Amino acid sequence: MEVLKEILRIVTSKADVSKILPELVDQNHSDYHTLTGRYLRGIHTDEFKTDEEAAQVLYKAHRSDQRYRTLKSRVYDRLIHSVLFLQVKQPEHSEYLSYYYKCTRNLICAQTLIRFAARAAGHEVAERTLTMAEKYQFTDICLALAKILHDTSAVMAQRAKATVYRGKTITYTALLQAEHRSDFIIDIYVLEAHISSRTTAYLSDMAEAGLMEIRELCAAHKSHTLILNEFRMRIMSHKLLNQHSGILETSNEAIAYLEANPHLSQPARLGEFRLQKLTVLIALGKVQEAFRITDYVTNSFRAGGYNWFNALYYSIVAGLLAGEYEKAADYVNQATKHQMYNLIDDFRRQNFTLLNAYVLIAEQLQLGSLGNASPEEFQRRGARFKQFRLSTYLNSIPEVSKYKQFYNTAVLISTICFLILYKDFDQAERRIEYIKVYVSRYIRSQTFHRVKIFLRMLQAFNRCSFDPKQIRKANKKLRALLEESGAESNPTAIGEFIKFEVLYEGLLSFLDRYEASLDE
Known part of the structure; x- marks a missing residue:
């Protein structure tokens, strides 16, 4: 069922459905009310989540029923056939993707013509297609076409052409082997890196050897794929050693290469390296620069895909750290209101829940320009805050809370913030006492120097009975230390989603407003 849903999603979004699957959209079509029409609509609208449900509704039978299996097989064949009639010249598709689709379809056409004894026509299609495939460096297609052209030239006794295409076949065979080898090097490294027992030294040696081999392949063969794989291997090697400047430099090189070769580029490839750049800019504390590229990154990916959600996550983080809270809220809405949101993995969904909580905190503390909102906007935020339940929030992020040195620190800080916003100072005091x-259990490393300072500053809220004037006085030295620590800390490594200085001042301003309301 999931395979059918995925194919149908592509077909309905990139083909003229009224011509290819009229029973899906045209109520006047003769097949609209047939079992096929009902089945297609059930898959498309997610009415049928499983084969069992579909078989029960359509035939009141089990999924193993022969009638249902026949229907599913026929629909599967129709959808596969429909994939050959996509409209890939739409604005959102790159030139590279459009020509890859065209060359692939032409390759199938050439192979079909030759096998049905239309050898001259098949040869002509293959020859024209090879010129396109070579321009865009589609090595796999080039190899298949060169082999077809060699064979047909030999059969038609065209010796000169057969010699040329034999040479191309040999060249593309070696090139494709090199590209596959570079893919294997990266895949093997990624698989090894996921094994917890692998040491940094072992992985570092492996990355260095892999990078050296890919560079040798690049020197021997001119290939777009090899160049991209060299960039990828360099980035992974820098990541292993936390060399943020190296990641940034390599990402910029990759972006420059793709922008200089637009015919070899596509949004997803640019997005791949822009996303690397975004994450490393956040890690380096260059949050304003990171925020400026968030739209470029998110727009590089298809909405609803894994990389799109990944890009939105880091865009929200960049927005919060840069003080662009309204934009961060917009990114949260894009993610959580998308139809694919409930299908992403639990851990990533819990990450969005955590970030949404920080957006809500920023709104209630009126951070940045949020304090200049209209009365209607304040009313909307107030209604949203009333709907928020702290217990529900904490129970909805069990996996995130297991990461004591990172995510759970952010959860603890957000919990204290919410309790203060609720004016539940007794409960806030208990959380602060914890x-x-x-800190003694989980925040020992020097890496967490900045977060330890901020947590110590929160402890002053208890000692000063939540009196903002006394808190400012008690934290004067720590406030200066916190400011100094900003340049040396990676916010994404310590769970800092709103700048601690901004969050601290926001809490004090809230307490100032609360005290003023008591005096009225």
């Missing part, structure tokens, strides 16, 4: 134990 900080001392929490």
Whole structure:
């Protein structure tokens, strides 16, 4: 069922459905009310989530029923056939993708013509297609076409052409082997890196050897795929050693290469390296620069895909850290309201829940320009805050909370913020008292120097009975230390989603407003 849904999603989004699958959309079509029409609509609207449901509704039978299996097989064949009639010249598709689709379809056409004894026509199609495929460096297609052209030239006794295409076949065979080898090097490294027992030294040696081999392949063969794989291997090697400047430099080189060769580029490839750049800019603390490229990154990917959600996650983080809270809220809405949101993995969904909580905190503390909103906007935020339940929030992020040194620190800080916003100072005091134990257990490394300073500053809220004037006085030295620590810390490594300085001042301003309301 999932395979049919995925194929149908592509067909309905990139083909003229009224011509290819009229029973799906045209109520006046003779097949609209047939079992095929009902089955297609059930898959498209997600009415049928499983084969069992579909078989029960359509035939009141089990999924193994022969009638249902026949229907599913016929629909599967129709959808596969429909994939050959996509409209890939739409604005959202790159030149590279459009020509890859065209060359692939032409290759199938050439093979079919030759096998049905239309050898001259098949040869002509293959020859024209090879010229296109060579321009865009589609090595796999080039090899298949060169072999076809060699064979047909030999059969037609065209010795000169057969010699030329034999040479091309040999060249593309070696090139495709090199590209596959570079893919294998990267895949093997990624698989090894997921094994927890692998040491940094072992992985570093493996990455260095892999990078050296890919560079040798690049020197021996001119290939777009090999060049991209060299960039990827360099980035992975830098990531292993936390060399952020190396990741940024390599990402910029890759982006420049793709922009200089637009016919070899496509949005997803640019997005791949723009996303690397976005994450490393955040890690380097260059949050304003990171925020400026968030739209470029998110727009590089198809909405609803894995990389799109990944890009939105880091775009929200960049927006929060850069003080662009309204834009961060917009990114949260894009993610959580998308139809594919409930289908992403639990851990990533919990990440969005955590970030949404920080957007809500920013709104209630009126951080940045949020304090200049219209009365209607304040009313909307107030209604949204009333719907928020702290217990529901905490129960919805069990996997995130297991990461004591990172995510759970952010959860603890957000919990204290919400309790203060609720004016539940007794509960806030209890959570703040837990900080001392929490730091001694989980926040020992020097990496967490900045977060330890901020947690110590939160402890002053208890000692000063949540009096903002006394808190400012008690934290004067720590506030200066916090400011100094900003340049040396990676916010994404310590769970800092809103700048600690901004969050601290926001909490004090909220307490100022609360005290003023008591005096009225």
